[in-house]
Amino acid sequence: MEVIGRYPNISTCGDGSGSCTEPRFDKAIILVIDALRFDFVIPVPCSSKNYHNNFPILHQLAQRDNGVLLKFIADPPTTTLQRLKGLTTGSLPTILDAGSNFNGEAIEEDNWLLQLHRKNKTIAFVGDDTWTSLFNEYIDPELSFPYDSLNVWDLHTVDNGVIKHLFPLIKSNNWDILIGHFLGVDHVGHRFGPEHYSMKEKLNQMNEVVDKVVNNLDNNTLLVIMGDHGMDYTGNHGGDAPDELESTLFMYSKGENNKFLKKQREIYDINEMGKNYRQVNQIDLVPTISLLLGLPIPFNNLGFPIDEAFASSKTLLAGANKTIEQIKRFRDLTPSLANTLLDSFDDLVQKYAMESSSDWKMVDEFKKFQFASLEECKSIWARFDLRLISIGIGILFLSLTFMITYARSIPAVRVSTMSFEFIGSVIAMTIMGVVLSFSVFIVLKPGGFSLKICLLIGAAVGMMIGFWAPIMDRFSVGYIWQQTVDFFLYNFDSWSFMGIVFVALHCLIFASNSYVVWEDKIVQYFLLSFGSCCVFAIGVRQGITRKAKILAISHAATFVILTRLSAMISVCREEQKPYCEATFNTSWWSIVMLHAIAYLLPSAIKSFYKLSDSYYSAAPLWIGTCLKFFLFMNATYWTLEYLSHSESYKAANSMIGAPLIKSLKLAIARLVLFVSLVLANFSWSRGPLCVKLEIEEDSDLNASYDSDEIPNHKPATIHGYGNVYGSSYFLLVLNITVAVMLTTKPLGALSISFLIIQILSLLEIFDTLSIRKNLISPIIFGLLGYHHFFSTGHQATLPSIQWELGFMTTETIVFPFTHLNIVLNTFGPFFIIALSVPLITLWKVVPSTKPITVLSHIITNIATLITYFLFTGLSSSIFAAHFRRHLMVWKIFAPRFMLSAMLIICVNGFVILVTLWGTGRILKQVNRIFGK
Structure with missing residues (x-):
């Protein structure tokens, strides 16, 4: 086995039986x-x-001896990139392949295009640019004509482009393999569904194209026409419904001596459409193409040669033998497969060497071995370890029970958690858990559990015990239970009930794939319901002035309006079509809005500070100068980005220079991120509070005293005293917001600006309604994080990850900077929310004589937010496990569980590293100045 460059395990003609087969065809056109x-x-x-x-035309040509039509069965998930990988490597699909459907990277596994390239064959290509993202280094750059494949609303551009270049390429004859990929049929399905009249027009167009290709075909060229997948009745695909899996394979050759072996003529059954057409797996194309073109079979192939592609049973048997040898080599170098099916293979070798069976019988024996191998691979790679799943769910459940207790039941514990005793308990029990799990592994050697897994389970359980030990040491189980009951009896009201209902409904949506698909609309409904209830509650509230009531209602109305406006910024999941129209795109007006935000957002924040008389000292510098400047820098960055990719501004690019624009973008991004994440936070931790001491000069008062009797103290006013915690802490939120807005596309930045105003409006509402200590407050913050996750161009799908933004500050992948950009872009709204939760307690609160009590309330709200994410995480994990055999598990349930898991990790980490640090810093600073 040869290892070449970065590619391990590349098959060669020297493998196995000595040499590659003689090519049956000189050239091939693959459509x-x-x-x-x-x-x-x-x-x-x-x-x-x-x-x-x-x-x-395909069925008509298949009636001849030199044409064959087969049902082509895809492996789910049925997404284009994953199917192309299976069609070229012969390997099984994975969820990561499906998730990278719109962000494909070059395939590094052995494949028949790589083999063609190594034999100095010329590969021409035209059509879907997914091919160039996967195989660009093998395709001749002068014969490559890729077209953007993501615009499913465009029915004709790609197909017309393929037609434009296809026939000149055929006539030029300066290629060995010509690949064309049409997208119109797929796009009609996505846009209108298969029953629309546009489908008839598109199929007629494909019929004419194939007819013209056949007329231009020479006698030594193989024509292969295939689909990568099917579509369901809505025109979508991705799962494993029969309509999505059943695609088409057609092979044709004009040469009289290149007839296909037809072991079984197709029979059409009018009652069960297509049932009696022979079907083959898509991965079977890989050994078939390789054998027909005289190439080594790719190392990772798991398929079997297609009977009908060969001229005789002898050539088919020789190809089958080479395929089985290749599969055996693959199994030998795969640890989980190396020691199985050995006896079966030895029997096959012996039978083949003795020639004791007929050709067809021997082919069937080879097929049985390949089928057993394929089924074993599927069982290993698609196996669910219920023991580990159960352990994971159990740990999540224990974490949830602790967090509920920690958040609401025992206020005294929230203070003790900051002590060395509590932290020491966690560290000690974690170490003990690791040691005990290591001992268990050495002594018992539990089957199916590696040392790494045992150590991780021991650490998790030990950490949990370490959290519980101090609580159980100080409080009995009965006391804990009584505290819990007392909380729900004496602190439970309609707002708490609303919060619990929101959490319960959010957890229950994971029981249905349809509700998961429309989670963005459900979250929006929750927020709008809360905002409407706030308007009503403020309207009927007694004990506040008319002016205060109007102001509070305006805050609630602002919250509702901004929720609805931000919901108009959306990226549609594939399953939401045609009921969703994507609006998340960068256009000239979104750039204009970004420049407007640089002036409007600081002015809006300033107005909130004016309401609490807090726009002093650090506030004008942070909000009026720095925030405005860095938002302008953000807008400048995205302006340059828009200009560098806009067809309308090619003249500007040539005049300014693309390298200069690229350098400016990198400089701006690096400057803004460094200042916002490092320098601004350091300055904030050392800077002044948002207060101003104004000493009154009262001449009459001074005149009433003799010079010896003038008092030492003059009357003074401390402006911002009533919101000294909140106004100063919010500047830290703005630092992180600037970084998030830079790493978010223009409409996403607009959504983030709405989020900031919504947070300030909510704080005013909570203060007016006196619900800052209520369950509903942190839960609404959590829902707001989800809402703006969706409105910043994300969905609970892997394709919605905006990988390209990782290169804002680097030209290549550089850890941790590339990864930081992606994390900020994906989880930015949740980071802003997690950092803003302490403001529920701190906003419009005067300095406390007991800062430890303020800290306890802050930790209560933080823990409630984390509890909310734990609830959704536990629910999504339970239902993902329950639906593990559901056809949409890899497309809907598993990605949603992955989002929940990442949220738990990222939010907890951010809270510990940033939120608690910022909270502690502001409490110490205020207590140092105003403490008694």
Whole structure:
């Protein structure tokens, strides 16, 4: 086995039986018609549907001896990038392949394009640019014509481009392999569904293209036409419903001596459409193409040669033998497969050497071995370890019970957690858990558990015991229970009930794939319901002035309006089509809005500070100068980004220079991130509070005393005293906000600016309604984080991750800077929310003589927010485990669980490293100045 460069395990002609087979065809044209469902190409009598009987040429040509039509079965998940990987490497799909569907990286596994490239064959390509992202180094750059594949609303650009270049390429004949990938059928399905009249037009167009290709085909060229997957009745795909899995494979050659082996003529059953057409797996194309073109079979292939592709049973048997040898080499170098099916393989080798069976019988024996190997691979790579799943759910449940107790039941414990005793208990019990789990592993050697897993489980359980030990040492179980009951009896009101209902409903949506798909709208409904209730509650509230009531209602109305406006910024999941229209894109008006934000957002924040008489000292510098400047820098960055990618500004690019624009962008991004994340936070920790001491000069008072009797103290006013905690702490929130807004696209930055105003409006509402200590307050903050996660261009899917923003500050992947950008972009709204939760306690609160009590209330709200994320995390993990065999598990349930898991990790880490540090700093500073 040869190792070449960065590519390990590359098959060569020297592997196995000595040499590659002689190529049956000199050249090949491979046309991929995206989403070509099988019933689109076979005759369907008495059907008037637009997707039937409008692409007849494949079936007509298949009636000849030199044409064959087969049902092509895809492996789920049925996404284009993952299917292309299976069609070129012969390997099984993974969720990561499906998740990177719109952000494909070059395939480094052995594949038949790599093999062609190594044999100095010329590969021409036109169509879906996914191919160039995966195989760009193998495709001849002068014969490559990729087109953007992401705009599913565009039915014709890609197909017209393929047609434009395809026929000149065929006539030029300066290639060995010509690949064309049409997208129109798939885009019609996504946009209108398969029954729309546009599908008929598109299938007719494909029929004409194939007819013209056949007319231009020479005798030594193989024509392969295939679909990568099908589509369901809505036109979508991704799961494993039959309509999504059943695609089309057609092979044709004009040469009289290149007839295909037809072991079984296709039979059409009018009652069960397409049932009696022979079906093959898509991974079977890999050894078939390799054998027909005289290439080594890719190392990772798990498929088997397609019978009909060969001229005789002898050549088929020789190809089958080479394929089984390749599969055996792959198994030998795969630890989990190396020691299985050995006897079966030895029997096959012996039978083949003795030639004791007929060709067809021997082929069937090879097929049985390949099928057993494939099933074993599926069982290993798609196996669910219920023991580990149960342990994980159990740990989450224990964490949740502790957090509920910690958050609401025992106020005294929240103070003790900051002591060395509590921290020491956690460290000691974690070490003990690791030691005990190591001992258990050495003594018992539990099957299925590696040392790493045992150590992680021991650490988790030990940490949990370390949290519980001080609580149980100070308080009995009965006391804990009584505290819990007392909380719900004496602190429970309609607002708390609303908070619990929101959490319960949010957890229950994970029981349905449809609700998970529309989670963004459900979260929006929760927030709008809360805002509407606030308007009503403020309207009927007694004991406040008319002016204060109008002001409070305006805050509630602002919250509702901004919630609705931010909801208009959206990225649609594939499953939401056609009921969702994506609006998250960068255009000239979004850049204009970004420049407007640089002036409007600081002015809006200033107005809130004016309400509490806090716009003094550090506030004008932070808000009026620094925030405005760095928001302008953000807008400048995205202006340059827009200009560098806009067709309308090519002249500007040539005039300014692309390298100069790139350098300016890097400089701005690095400056803003460094200042906002490092320098500004350091300055904030050492800077002044947002207060001003104004000494009154009263001449009449001074005149009433003799010079010897003038008092030492003059009357003074401390401006900002009533909001000294909140106004100063909020500056820290603005520091992180600037960083998040830079790493968010323009409409996302608009959403973040709405988030800041909503936070300030909520703080005013909480103060007016006196619900700052209520369950609903941190829960609404959590919902607000989810809402702006969706409105900043994200969904609970891997394709929605905006990987390209990782390169804002670097030209290549540089840890941790590239990763930091992606984390800020993805979880930025949650970071802002986690940092803002202490403001529920701190906003409009005078300096306390007992800062430890203020800290206890802050930790209560932080713990309540974390409890909310634990609830959703536990629920999503339970339902992901329950639906582990559901057809949408890898597309809907698993990615949503992954989001919940990452939120628990990221929010907890951020709270510990940033929020608690900032809270402690501001409490110490205020207590140092105003403490008694």
